[in-house]
Amino acid sequence: MYRAIIRSLSCTPPVRLKLVLVAALLVFASLGRGEEEITLQFPPPGSEPLTYVSFRPEHHLGEADAELLAGDGWLAGPVTTLRVVRTSFLASAYSAQISVRLVSLSASRPQAVGWRMGGDAWQVFPRLGEWVPLKSLPAGLAEWETEFQLGYHPSLADPPGLYRFRLQFQLDYPQLPEVIRTVYLAQWEMVADWRVGEVVILTVHGPVALGEVGAELFHPQLGFGALEASGYPIWVGTNLASGLVVTLRPHSVWFPAQFSPGRAGLLEDFSVRFQGGQYLPLREGTVEVAEVAPFVLHEFLVSYRYQADEQDVPGEYGLILEYTVSTP
Amino acid sequence: MKGVVAGLLMMGAVWVGLGVPPLSQSVTISWYSQGWISLWVHPDLFLGVADRSSFNPEDKSFRPLEALGNPVVVAGNLPQGLVLTIRAVDWQVPPGFPEPVPEGFLEDFQWRVSGGNFQPLSLEETVVWQSSGPKVAQLSVDYRYQLEITDVPGDYSVTILYTASAP
Numbered sequence: 001m002y003r004a005i006i007r008s009l010s011c012t013p014p015v016r017l018k019l020v021l022v023a024a025l026l027v028f029a030s031l032g033r034g035e036e037e038i039t040l041q042f043p044p045p046g047s048e049p050l051t052y053v054s055f056r057p058e059h060h061l062g063e064a065d066a067e068l069l070a071g072d073g074w075l076a077g078p079v080t081t082l083r084v085v086r087t088s089f090l091a092s093a094y095s096a097q098i099s100v101r102l103v104s105l106s107a108s109r110p111q112a113v114g115w116r117m118g119g120d121a122w123q124v125f126p127r128l129g130e131w132v133p134l135k136s137l138p139a140g141l142a143e144w145e146t147e148f149q150l151g152y153h154p155s156l157a158d159p160p161g162l163y164r165f166r167l168q169f170q171l172d173y174p175q176l177p178e179v180i181r182t183v184y185l186a187q188w189e190m191v192a193d194w195r196v197g198e199v200v201i202l203t204v205h206g207p208v209a210l211g212e213v214g215a216e217l218f219h220p221q222l223g224f225g226a227l228e229a230s231g232y233p234i235w236v237g238t239n240l241a242s243g244l245v246v247t248l249r250p251h252s253v254w255f256p257a258q259f260s261p262g263r264a265g266l267l268e269d270f271s272v273r274f275q276g277g278q279y280l281p282l283r284e285g286t287v288e289v290a291e292v293a294p295f296v297l298h299e300f301l302v303s304y305r306y307q308a309d310e311q312d313v314p315g316e317y318g319l320i321l322e323y324t325v326s327t328p
Numbered sequence: 329m330k331g332v333v334a335g336l337l338m339m340g341a342v343w344v345g346l347g348v349p350p351l352s353q354s355v356t357i358s359w360y361s362q363g364w365i366s367l368w369v370h371p372d373l374f375l376g377v378a379d380r381s382s383f384n385p386e387d388k389s390f391r392p393l394e395a396l397g398n399p400v401v402v403a404g405n406l407p408q409g410l411v412l413t414i415r416a417v418d419w420q421v422p423p424g425f426p427e428p429v430p431e432g433f434l435e436d437f438q439w440r441v442s443g444g445n446f447q448p449l450s451l452e453e454t455v456v457w458q459s460s461g462p463k464v465a466q467l468s469v470d471y472r473y474q475l476e477i478t479d480v481p482g483d484y485s486v487t488i489l490y491t492a493s494a495p
Contacts, residue, residue, distance in 0.1 A: 202351045210359035213405075218464075220401035227359050251354055256361075258407040260461075261422035270357075304357050310462040313407045318358030326350035 024114065027209070034073045037081065039055040042171075042186035050090045051171060051186045055148070056080040061194035063246035064154035070197050070237060070297055074114065074122055074151040075191055079209070082117075083145035085165055086136065091142040092172045098134040103189070105165040111138060112153040112166050117146040131168060131187065134169070156199065156237050157295040199239050201297065202246075202325045205232040213308045224310075230273075230303040236290070245326045246290040246300075250282055251322045256315030270319065273303040282321075291328070358365065365404035367412070367492040370469070373398065378475050381440060390475035398471065402457065403464040406494045413453040417489045422482025436474040436485055441467050449486065456490070 037056050041049035059077035068075055086096065102110055102125040114122040117135075119150050125132060137144055152163070210227040217225040238244050243270040250270075254265050261268070263286070271279040292298050306317075355462075375393035382391050388389055404410045415435060419430045430451065436446055438446040473484070 015333050200351050202353050204353045204355045207356040207358065213359065213361040213364075215362075215364035215366045218364070218366045218403050220366065220403075229357075233434060305471040306359055308361075308462050310403055310405050312362050313405050313462060314363035316358065316360055318356060320354050320356050322354045324350045324352040 007287065021283075030099055032174075040186070040188055043183055046324055048088070050086065050088050050184065052083075052085040052095075053171065053186055053188055054081065054083040054085075055169075055188060055190065056188055057188075059150045059190060059192040061150065061152055061192055063195040063197055064152070064158070065197055066201050068154050068302050069156045069158070069196070069239060070104060070201050070203075070235070074153050075194055076149055076151040076193075079147050079149050081145055082148035083142050083143070086137070087142065090138070090173065093139055095139045095206075095302075096137040096171050096173050096177050098137065098169065098171050099131045099136045100167055100169045101131045102128050103166045103168045104128075106163050107152075107158060107165070109155070109157075109247045112155065114153065115150050116149050116151065117317040119147065122151055124153075131170075137171075147321045150190065152192070152194055154194075154196060156201075156239050156297055157243060158196045159239055159295075160196050160198045162193060164191060167193045180184075196239065199237075200244065201235060202323060203235040204323050205234065205302075208304055210304060210306055213306075213312050217308045218310075224308045226308060227306045228303065229305075230301070232302045232304070234300045235297055236292045236300065238292070238294050238325075240327060241294050242327045243294045244292040245288055245328050246292060247324045248282075248289050248295050249286040249322050249324070249327070250284065251320040253317075253319040256313050257316045258313045259311065259315070266317065266319065269304045269307040270310070271307070272321075273305070274300055276301070279303075279305055286324075292325070342367055359488070361405065363406050363494075364406075365406065365410060365492050365494065366402070367490060368399075368401040369396040369486060369490050370400065373471065375471065375473055378410040378479060382475055390477075392475060393473040396473065398468045398469045400456075400467040400469050401465070402467065402492045404459075404492065404494070405462045407461060408494050409459040409461050410465075411458045411495050412465075412493045413493075414449070414456045414465075415453045415489055415491075416449045416451055416486055418487035420483060420485040422480050422484070424480045425482070426478050426480070434486070436476060438472045438474065439488075440470050440472075443468075446470070446472055449488065453491065458495070 018182050038052055039052055039054040042051040043049065059241055061077040064075045102113055104112060105128060110125045110128050114124040116122045130313045167190045169188050173181060173184055176184060210229050213227060233262045234248055236244060253266050255266055267282050267284065270282045272282055280287060290300060373395045375395055378393060384391065402410060402412050414435055418431060421429055421433050434450060435448040437449045440446045440450060457465060
């Protein structure tokens with residue numbers, strides 16, 4: 001067993017240099033066809049190969065859209081195969097440890113970069129450059145493969161653009177003597193890229209029924225009360241650095257034919273309150289109700305109020321409000 | 329919150345793409361108005377005690393018992409308007425009261441609204457006030473009992489029924 005190792009080490013330095021160069025060329029040639037699986041052998045060609053690693057070097061994750069940026073999902077790359085074949089004494093006598101680390105990232109959150117094997121939960125990198133155990137291969141296990149997937153957990157904090165990260169893998173034999181351990185160390189890399197689109201999010205609650213105007217809303221001494229509905233959520237967010245402006249306008253109204261105040265009178269008695277502030281009377285035209293900072297999903301709780309009076313003849317009333325978000 | 333939003337996003341309330349056109353979404357707010365009438369009448373009244381001081385020997389007249397400025401509020405949203413009526417539904421006089429009851433008693437009990445003319449209370453419904461459309465009206469009602477020599481000692485009372493309705 002050790003004879004083979006010693007034989008490998010006995011190569012003269014120029015020969016070993018040559019072998020490394022060949023391996024580098026192999027990787028380089030493969031990267032040009034990055035979406036295809038490649039197989040690397042270790043030690044590099046020229047010596048007896050004892051470990052084969054098959055993998056896909058490039059992963060295109062696609063584009064992160066609003067659903068992903070506002071939600072809790074992962075932008076997942078294609079499901080690929082990571083395969084390790086070990087031969088000879090390395091497989092029979094030595095356990096191996098496969099590890100991975102995040103080498104570079106063109107985004108600010110290493111914790112948002114992850115991988116998963118065989119459809120398991122996503123694993124994330126604690127920080128840049130730190131090796132993370134991926135799989136232990138016991139002695140005697142010659143072949144191992146898994147479904148392997150790279151992913152990114154996007155956030156509204158990610159500005160639009162093209163992103164990329166690079167991973168470095170290694171298959172190490174920790175039980176080997178240190179002096180020969182590096183010879184049989186297998187290392188390979190994967191890169192992944194994805195795009196984050198320009199995202200503007202506006203989500204408005206569903207229909208609101210304010211209730212009924214009746215005699216109980218009238219107090220002989222205090223006058224008329226109001227119909228009120230509070231705590232209706234609106235979510236607004238963007239990954240555009242400019243942020244957003246939220247405006248509101250009445251779109252259409254309806255009321256019984258005998259409602260003499262008409263559209264103007266209805267709007268005059270209708271008001272809207274954002275986040276517990278003052279009620280703003282709704283009139284014709286557009287009203288700015290909020291300015292929204294970028295990169296965060298904002299929740300606004302909205303209240304609606306209709307001031308009743310004796311002019312509210314029996315029948316159905318309502319209006320359609322239109323919320324609009326735009327860049328300032 | 330993100331989970332909720334993600335769910336709502338499935339409704340398509342998002343915009344994704346190049347360029348930044350305004351993004352709008354509408355919401356419907358609705359309510360219903362019942363037909364309603366509200367009537368509020370002042371509390372029970374005590375007009376006072378008739379005694380020797382109520383009689384003026386010079387002209388042999390009686391000073392009436394009065395309660396002025398009593399509020400009645402009537403309101404309603406019915407397009408056809410409102411009608412407020414008044415009538416007597418119960419009464420009490422001392423056993424020795426010599427007049428016909430209740431006619432002789434009720435004709436001495438009078439009312440008026442907001443400075444109008446006094447008119448006797450009746451067993452029949454009498455219109456107090458009316459409107460031609462939705463209205464809130466605060467009325468001021470005066471009551472007067474015209475004393476006579478036939479008002480024998482004892483307790484007198486009348487129960488008045490106000491009724492607000494749509495014509």
